[in-house]
Amino acid sequence: MATEFSNETDAGRYAMRIDGELVGVLDYSVLGESISLTRAFTVPAHRGKGYAADLVAYAVDDIEGSSDRRIVPMCWYVAEWFDAHPERAGLLQRRAG
16 A cells, blocks of 8 residues: 655645545645644545555655644644644644744
8 A cells, every 4th residue: 555645836726645535635735934723634445544644744745844834723623633742832823833
């Protein structure tokens, strides 16, 4: 099983594919020095397998490694992911702008 993550900048989303099939997306919007993670979505047939958490982790690592932007968790799932990973809280900005 081959898992591939990508940042689809033209679409404003991170994507996760398994064996070429899209299983989830994480939408975002860049707002100045911050990036709002606005919606996590997993294809219904693939829910409950931890893919959304893997995708958020990939996106957070990518944002941290490629920019100085702070993350605004606009999506409830992303907010809960940060609650479960308090060691990553230094990347947060609670308000966009």
